[in-house]
Amino acid sequence: MNFQKICILGLGYIGLPTASTFATHGLKVVGVDINRHIIETLQHGNIHIHEAGLRTAVESALSSGNLTVSLQPEEADAFLIAVPTPFFEDRQGEYQGRQYRLADMRAVISATEAIVPHLRKGNLVVLESTSPPRTTVDLVKPILERSGLKAGIDFYLCYSPERVLPGQILRELIENARVVGGITPESAEAGCALYATFVKGEILATDATTAEMVKLMENTTRDVNIAIANEFARLAEKFGVDVWEAISLANRHPRINILQPGPGVGGHCISVDPWFLVETAPELTTLIYHARQVNDSQPHFVLEKVKQALGSLKGKKITALGLAYKPNVDDLRESPAGEVVKLLQKEGAQVKAWEPFKPEADVHEVHMAASLESAIQDAEALLLLVKHTEFIKLNPHEIAAKTTARVGVDCVNGWDPQQWESAGFKIFRLGVHQ
């Protein structure tokens, strides 16, 4: 198949790097977003998201004339859908007393509907948004067929999951293996041909529902594995064991690779995607459901640790170090650190948070400090919630001179307790009995 022009719906963390990569590889790309601010920002040559190398890539795609942006899709050889698929905040499902989250597919529905008037014979449509199993065949296909064209006969339809790591998106888009699932083998072949424009990793053809499952299985596996690490941390505290030492010893076994415990699981992928499996088959997902419960309840376990360190939290001044959902990123979405802060405040603690990757963040009900110094100066305890490199590198002797705190609670195994204790701190560690 010969693709000359493509239309990409959704210009966020996935859609914009994808659009600029296709454009810098010679295709004409129309990037579409319903957010007028995003379109205007791009039309002025700026970008609205932080991603290494993206500004340069978008600038060169725009200046070559290969990338244009618009509020509306238009006729093209292929359409890619990369719109958000969060869960509903205000609705839940229930199965045998278990509450579960429901995928909010409204953006996928409206993006698909927007393609219908422009769909022509021989076109290819690819859904990239992470979606519950069978979304491509049960949700997207019937909408596209309102055009009067038959999927798999008149046009090709695929699902292709995105597996890039924020911070390395542009490199991984090209180098990672890509799974392309078609509703027919011909659709998969067309999808593979499109991604061959720039993908240097293997391009692996399958059917659409398998491709959807692949993405959900990847993120669910990580969620379940983190849940067991968190449960090991709880068990270690009960049995007087240091979980970090125990994990590192267990991982010397050639076939064991236990992940690290922490304050919980956040972000917009791993803490969301397992729900897409629970929602579509609650009777088959006992383990996945309970792993979500363990990870979602981990901030409560941190709360107990802080109480162990400080006793009653009423009026206690605590500095929360880190609010991002993982180390060295500025993304605060679904962050368990934010949840910990809220739980501490409910117990009457006065919490100041310092997030070096997003100091200006406006987080609902959280007092954000303007600097590390102002965050720690009159604190009673320092609570390490995210393993940002700059937190790990803190010199405890220098910190001791800048803060009244003499208690540290380390939830991520970021600080050497002996060093901090030699600087006068009493250190409490998640997953370690004290």
Ligand SMILES: NC(=O)c1ccc[n+]([C@@H]2O[C@H](COP(=O)([O-])OP(=O)(O)OC[C@H]3O[C@@H](n4cnc5c(N)ncnc54)[C@H](O)[C@@H]3O)[C@@H](O)[C@H]2O)c1
């Ligand atoms: N960000 C990641 O690292 C990552 C990794 C793998 C998979 N994904 C998945 O990719 C999808 C997109 O994620 P993202 O991080 O790029 O989201 P995002 O929120 O950064 O961007 C999505 C964009 O889509 C736009 N949009 C919403 N409805 C639209 C519509 N009807 N038409 C056109 N544009 C519309 C929004 O305005 C927004 O700019 C999600 O399903 C996500 O789970 C993301």
